[in-house]
Amino acid sequence: MTLPPVPTNASNVAGIDTAVPAPSQNPELDRPAPGPQLQDRLAGWVSDLTTLHELTDRLVRTTSVAEALDEVLRAGAALVGARRGMVVLEAADGPGTTVGLGLSHGDLGRIETVPRAATACGRVLDALAAAPAGSAVPAGCQPDLFADPHLDPRHREVATALGYAAAYAVPLAAGDERLGAVAWLYDEPAEPGERARHLTGLYCDAAAHHLARTAAQDRALDFAAALREELLPSRLPRVSGVQLAARHRTGPRGGGDWYDALPLPEGALGLAVGSVTGSGPGAVAAMGRLRASLRAYAVMEGEDPVAVLSDLELLLRLTEPARSATALFAYVEPGTRRCVVAGAGHVPPMIIGERRAEFVETTVSAPLGMLSCWEAPSVIAEPASGETLLLCTDGLLRRTGEPVDRAYARLHTAAASVPRAARHDPGAVCDHILRSLLPDGTDAVDSDEDVVLLAARFR
Structure with missing residues (x-):
């Protein structure tokens, strides 16, 4: 049997077009390496996600509202770089709850004597009460209390006595359920950076949902315990x-x-x-x-x-x-x-x-x-x-x-x-x-x- 002649132009065999360059063996090696700035940014993102994962993992291990509030205060203090803080939970059917970090009951009582609208935490609480359901409420920041010419006299007196000069507050809201606000106090004029604010906002959003679930479980247990004692x-x-x-x-x-x-x-x-x-x-x-x-x-x-x-x-x-x-x-x-x-x-x-x-x-x-x-x-x-x-x-x-x-x-x-x-x-x-x-x-x-x-x- 006689074979057909081989074409002299090999580029026409099997549809190969010599005008199209052959791909390299490893395209990834041909890409330029990311620059130092991009590498630093990626490393920062990985670090932030790792920190957020560790903090939320510790949070979800808490089994009561009291444990969860203490964990929120400590984790937030580490994120924003503060030493003290307080969280206020407001209940529609009864008295609220106030818990402090580095603040005694007497210190919390002094802060409660300050007009609510004069503190960062109070402003966030007022904004939560006035905002439509489901709308976002921004964080409150007072980077330098004593530099504010409009600072409430009572707030100035309490801040001087307790030794704090700045405050940063974040709302606690789980969907349409408005729980309260958490605030951290600085010994010197300061405010968290953009990166810290972002992480704190993400963490407090997760904390609000965990607090809402835990509070609902606590209410159910309290109700069952009261009912059992009556029965x-x-x-x-x-x-x-x-x-x-x-x-x-x-x-x-x-x-x-x-x-x-x-x-x-x-x-x-x-x-x-x-x-x-x-x-x-x-x-x-x-x-x-x-x-x-x-x-x-x-x-x-x-x-x-x-x-x-x-x-x-x-x-x-x-x-x-x-x-x-x-x-x-x-x-x-x-x-x-x-x-x-x-x-x-x-x-x-x-x-x-x-x-x-x-x-x-x-x-x-x-x-x-x-x-x-x-x-x-x-x-x-x-x-x-x-x-x-x-x-x-x-x-x-x-x-x-x-x-x-x-x-x-x-x-x-x-x-x-x-x-x-x-x-x-x-x-x-x-x-x-x-x-x-x-x-x-x-x-x-x-x-x-x-x-x-x-x-x-x-x-």
Whole structure:
């Protein structure tokens, strides 16, 4: 086979045009290197972003408004180069909050005597109140107080007494929510540069959103705590032959653990503890409904704890189908020290005395709301004179961070080690068990679990 002749003009092969220069092997090497000024600017941007990331990372780790305000003051002082500062949060439904950095309560009180419109912080606050929703409010700056011929006399007096000569204030606003303002004070005439102002503005914008979220969480927790205190018994009843004590600790987000002690007909006493799944206001409301219902059932048929819990389970299944709950109810006859106990998925009670510390062997049962129909037999416990019947929720065991079997073993050890001098006081028994299981305190453990202990000592 004869091959076709090769064209003499190789540039026409495969569409190659020799008029177009061939690209270099590495185009990046042909670009001119950035100049020193551009390199410095890029290095400055990287440094600013790194600083801003570190400061905001520290800010978002704060879990309360007080911690966040302290962090905002310290971070802003480092950005603008000031030594002291103050932040003012204004609340529409109550008194505001003022926190200082390097300023005592007396110093803050002096500054509050200055007319609001005369200070940089006050001017920003007034601008926030007057500006339309969503509009930006500029920062306020007083670079040299004593050089201002129109400086308010009272402001001059306070600034001289406290030893500051300049101020810089930034608004705190999260969208349409106007929170307040933060100001930093300089010992000498000064003002932050453009770069520092920009970084401070970005940081305070992030801080305002974090403060708004944290304040909303704090309000929800305060509301849930107040509601829980109203729903739980304000004081335990006085019943002949029995001495009562209770300890209740709430988790960070608020939970649904509860307890109750109520006098029943014929001199009897009803003791109950329980826990509703979930946390927050919803769990607190469900807990209140269950506790109120159990009180009604206990008055009507308290001598039969199984019937009480069966009625409670039916109510929970009909009114709270998405929730489950554990509960333990004891019908106590103080005169004979006879206790009829029924439990639904709950920690069994304990009897603590001079010669023993043991669990009452209740029947293993599922929590309320887990089965189509709950029913389990009750058991009878008969503490001796001087012994204590202890009821607790499983939050106490979970807060230890131990597996279930080890947590039970620690609870038994703690109950057995109650000092002899403390066994006559049910409150001292509860305190000893809390210290033994949670030596760092109930607030030092990172857990959302509530803790409830209810103790009844028989005379």
